[in-house]
Amino acid sequence: MKRTPLSLLLFLFFIFLAWTVSIRQAVLFAVGIGMGAALAGARFGFTTGWRQLIEHKDPKGVMGQLVLLAVASAFSLTLLGQYSELTAALGPPSISLLIGAFVFGLTMQIADGCGSGTLYKAGLGIPLNMGILPLFALGSFLGSVQVGDWLKLGQIEPIGLVTEFGSVNALVITLIG
Structure with a gap:
């Protein structure tokens, strides 16, 4: 798809969101599109770093991911510790998590990628992933309903590291993990 029609379409959708939903949602849409375009343009993907580590013994991509996780953790855990109105989205470790992890791994093999990889490849116009994308959305919807x-x-009960140990100790535990 040529860039000008796509850019026009995205701009019109931005205007539609701003007009019918809120300017906040329109700006979030623009930020998401911008980040996606930047990552796609850089050919950045989480699996690429791991693939490069295994195939070529090049740890740069994995190290970059670890640095990003450390920075995000530092900001997130500090904010959670400072502002009581913020709460962590805690998910309980469960049997359904084990089943979901198995199904996720199985379908990653079939689809040749995870959810973000499917979105990335569908965005590039790869036919297989454009066909997988609606099934991915349907499966996600059915999972959320059930x-x-x-x-x-x-x-078991989820554990909030900030609640249990404070933000500094939670950050140390996260970085060690």
């Missing part, structure tokens, strides 16, 4: 039933299979 989450209560899946969690009834058994779970």
Whole structure:
């Protein structure tokens, strides 16, 4: 697809969001599109770093991811510790998590990529991933509708590191992990 029609379409959708939803959502849309374009232009992907590490013994991509995780953790955990109105989205370790991880790994092999890889490749216009994308969305929707039933299979209480140990100790534990 040529860039001018696509840019026009994205701009019109930005205007539509600003007009019908909120300027905040329109700006978030623009930020997401900008970040996606930057990452796609740089050919950045999380699996690429790991592939380069395994195939070529080049750790730069994985180290970059670890630095990004450390920086994001430092900001996030500090904010969670400073502002009581912010809360962490804690998910309970559960049987459904184990089943979901297995299904995720299985479908990653079939689809030749995870959710973000599927979105990335569909955005590049790769036919297989354009066909997988609607199924990915449908599966995500069905999973969200049934989450209560899946969690009834058994779970343990989630642990909030900031709540339990404070933001500094939570950051240390996260960085060690």
